[in-house]
Amino acid sequence: MLHKKFLPLYVTSLLFALLFLAGSIQFENFGTLRVFMNLFTDNAFLIIVAIGMTFVILSGGIDLSVGSTIALSGVIIGVLLEAGWHPLPAFAVVLVLGTLFGAVMGAIIHYYQLQPFIVTLAGMFFARGLSSVISEESIPIMHEFYDDVAMFGFELPGGAWLGSSTIIALTVLVLAVMLANFTRFGGRVYGLGGDTHSAALMGVPIARTTIAVYALSSFLAALAGIVFSFYTFSGYSLAAVGVELDAIAAVVIGGTLLTGGYGYVVGTLFGVLIMGVVQTYISFDGTLSSWWTKIVIGLLLFIFIAMQRFLVRR
Amino acid sequence: MGYKDLSPLVRRSIWPLLGLAVLLLANVLIAPEFFSVEIKDGRLYGSLIDVMNRAAPVALLAIGMTLVIATGGIDLSVGSVMAIAGAVSAGLIVSGVDNIALVVGGGLLAGVAAGFVNGFLVGYFGIQPIVATLILMVAGRGIAQLINSGQIVTFHHDAFEFLGVGYFFGLPFPIVLVVIAFVLVQLLMRRTALGMFVEGVGANASASHHIGINDKLIKLMVYCVSGLCAALAGMIAAADIGGSDANNAGLWLELDAILAVVIGGASLMGGRFSVFLSIIGALIIQTLTITIILSGVPPKFNLLIKAAAIVIILLLQSPEFHRQVARLKKKRGPKHAS
Numbered sequence: 001m002l003h004k005k006f007l008p009l010y011v012t013s014l015l016f017a018l019l020f021l022a023g024s025i026q027f028e029n030f031g032t033l034r035v036f037m038n039l040f041t042d043n044a045f046l047i048i049v050a051i052g053m054t055f056v057i058l059s060g061g062i063d064l065s066v067g068s069t070i071a072l073s074g075v076i077i078g079v080l081l082e083a084g085w086h087p088l089p090a091f092a093v094v095l096v097l098g099t100l101f102g103a104v105m106g107a108i109i110h111y112y113q114l115q116p117f118i119v120t121l122a123g124m125f126f127a128r129g130l131s132s133v134i135s136e137e138s139i140p141i142m143h144e145f146y147d148d149v150a151m152f153g154f155e156l157p158g159g160a161w162l163g164s165s166t167i168i169a170l171t172v173l174v175l176a177v178m179l180a181n182f183t184r185f186g187g188r189v190y191g192l193g194g195d196t197h198s199a200a201l202m203g204v205p206i207a208r209t210t211i212a213v214y215a216l217s218s219f220l221a222a223l224a225g226i227v228f229s230f231y232t233f234s235g236y237s238l239a240a241v242g243v244e245l246d247a248i249a250a251v252v253i254g255g256t257l258l259t260g261g262y263g264y265v266v267g268t269l270f271g272v273l274i275m276g277v278v279q280t281y282i283s284f285d286g287t288l289s290s291w292w293t294k295i296v297i298g299l300l301l302f303i304f305i306a307m308q309r310f311l312v313r314r
Numbered sequence: 315m316g317y318k319d320l321s322p323l324v325r326r327s328i329w330p331l332l333g334l335a336v337l338l339l340a341n342v343l344i345a346p347e348f349f350s351v352e353i354k355d356g357r358l359y360g361s362l363i364d365v366m367n368r369a370a371p372v373a374l375l376a377i378g379m380t381l382v383i384a385t386g387g388i389d390l391s392v393g394s395v396m397a398i399a400g401a402v403s404a405g406l407i408v409s410g411v412d413n414i415a416l417v418v419g420g421g422l423l424a425g426v427a428a429g430f431v432n433g434f435l436v437g438y439f440g441i442q443p444i445v446a447t448l449i450l451m452v453a454g455r456g457i458a459q460l461i462n463s464g465q466i467v468t469f470h471h472d473a474f475e476f477l478g479v480g481y482f483f484g485l486p487f488p489i490v491l492v493v494i495a496f497v498l499v500q501l502l503m504r505r506t507a508l509g510m511f512v513e514g515v516g517a518n519a520s521a522s523h524h525i526g527i528n529d530k531l532i533k534l535m536v537y538c539v540s541g542l543c544a545a546l547a548g549m550i551a552a553a554d555i556g557g558s559d560a561n562n563a564g565l566w567l568e569l570d571a572i573l574a575v576v577i578g579g580a581s582l583m584g585g586r587f588s589v590f591l592s593i594i595g596a597l598i599i600q601t602l603t604i605t606i607i608l609s610g611v612p613p614k615f616n617l618l619i620k621a622a623a624i625v626i627i628l629l630l631q632s633p634e635f636h637r638q639v640a641r642l643k644k645k646r647g648p649k650h651a652s
Contacts, residue, residue, distance in 0.1 A: 108625075111634060112628070112629060112632040112634050112635055113632065113633075113634055114628050114632060115582050115583075117388070117444055118582060118624070118628060119628070121569060121572075121624070122621050122624040122625050122628070123621075125569075125617045125618075125620050125621035125624065126617075126618065126621035126622075128617050129614075129615070129616070129617030129618035129619075129620070129621055130618060132614045132617065133614050133615060133618060136614055245448065245451070245452055248448065249448075249452060252445070258442055258444075258445050259442065289459070289463075289464050291455070291456040291459035291464060291560075292460075293456070294452055294453055294455055294456030294459075295453050295456035295457060295460065297452055297453070298449050298450070298452045298453020298454075298456065299453065301448065301449045301452065302449050305435075305441055305445060305446070305449070306439065309439055309440065309441060
C-alpha cells in the first residue's frame, strides 16, 4: 500500500535501488551480497551517528559536535586501555561521559534559549580540543578483546560477511525505530520539531525532551566512536573530521525535514547507504576521482532539499 | 555616569573593544616588545602588524558574514568558496593567463557565483541558511579539486602574489585589502538605505516585505557580498603560499568568521550589525591565539580555550543569563531601595 506520508522514504529507497542496479549492470562483481554487506561494514559508525542526528533534526535542532565526540571517545578508550583497563569498563565510561556531554549541551540550548548550531559548534571545539589535550598522537589500541570482536561475525553466501559493527548498527537501527515511532518519547520529539509552542501547550516536557535528544545523539556518537575504534585499532584526536556533515547529509537524503517534525529513522539508513553506494561506484570505476563523491553528495543534497520545499509548499 | 546611561552604540562597542584591550595588555605584560613597530626599507614590522596581517582572511570573511548574519542567515560555505577562488586563480595562471585583472576577476567571479547560488536558495527557494550553504560547503571542496584535476597547483606570478605578500604604503597588502573592503561595505550600508534594509530583513523578514522592501533580493545580495569577500580571502591565502590546496585552503575558517561576528556582539537571530566590531572580533581571535603562544601554554589548548570563549560570550549575550545573575544579586540583598 502506497501511502503519501511515506513518499520521501519511497524516493530514497528507490534511488538506492536504482544506483545499486546501475552499478551492477555496469560492473561485474558489483551486484553481489558481498558489496551490499560491505556498505554496512564500511559505514556502520556513520549509520549509528546519523540515527542520533535524525532524532536531533526531528526535534528541530542540529548537532555539529558528533564528529569530535567520536574522536574523543577513541582517545579516551586508547588512554584507559594503555592504563591497563579492560575495554568493557572503558566503553561504559565513554558512553556515560558522552551522554552527559550531550545532556549539558541540551540544557544550555534549552535554558539559555541559544541556537543549537552555535552551542554544538562550541561542543565540537571542546571535544576536539579535549582530545588533543589528552593526546596529540594517535594511540594504538592492542587488546585481545578487540581482536575477538573484530573477528566476530557470520559468513554469508558469496563471501559476504556480517560483522560485529554491522550487527551493532542494525541493533541500534531497530531500537531507534521503536523509540521514534512506538514510544511516548518519540512522539514528543516529533511534536517538539513540528511546533515547539503547540507541543508545550499539549503538555510535552520541552526541557526534558530537548536534553534527552542531545544526550541520545552524543550517546550514539560515543557508541559510534567505539565502533570506529574497531576499524582503526587506535584513538586519534584528528579522527572523524567532518563526519557531522556526512551525518546531516545522510539524514536529509533520507527524507527527514530539516525544519523538524517529519521524517523516518529508516530513511536515514538509506541516506547512508546511498552515500556508500556512490563511493563504491566511484572506486569500482577507477577513473573517477574521489572528489566526485563530494560533488555528487552535494547534488543529492540539493535535489532532496528542493524536493522537500516542493512537498512542504503543497 | 553609570553603564545604563551610556548610549546603546557605546554599550555594544565597549565589550569587544575592552576584550581586545585586555588581550593586548596581557601580551605586552608577557612580551614587552609586543607593541614595538620598526620600519625597515619603508615597511612596517612588528607583532602588532603580524597580528593584523594574519587576521586579514578571517576579517574579510567576517565582513561578509556580518551582513549575512544581520539578515538572520549564516554562510557555512565561505571556507570552501575560498578554496574554489584560489583554485580558479591558480588554474588561470598555470594555463597561461598573465593579465592580473583576469586572474583576480576570475576568482572574484567564482565567489560571486557561489554567493549567488547560496542567496538564491535562501532568498527565492526559502531554504534554511544552514542547510542551503551546507550544500556548497560539502560540494565546494570537490569543485575546487575538480578545477585543477585534484592537483595542488603551485605558481609564480609576481602581480598575483602581491595580494598575499606585497606591501602598500608600508603596510602588508592583506591589511590594505581589509581596510578597502571595510570602507566600501560601510559606505554601501551606511551612506545608502541598504544597511537599514538588511537590518529590517533580519529583524522581521515578512514585515519588511509588507513595507515594500524586496527581502529576497536583499538576501541574495548579502550572500553575494559574502561570496565576494570569501573569494578575496581565498586569493590572499593562495597568493601567500604561491599555490592552491583545495583540501586545506580556508579549512574551518567559516567557524572563525562566525565566531568573529558573534564576538562583535551581533545576534545570530539577525537585526542590528556592526562590520567594524566584527573586524575587532577577528582581531580578538588572532590576538588570543598569539597570547596563548606567548604565554607558553601548549598550542594544543587552543581549541579548548576557543570553546570556553564561545560559551562565555554566548552566555553573556543570553537574556536568560542576565535574569539569573540579577536574581542572584537580589538574593544577596538589594542595594537599592527602588
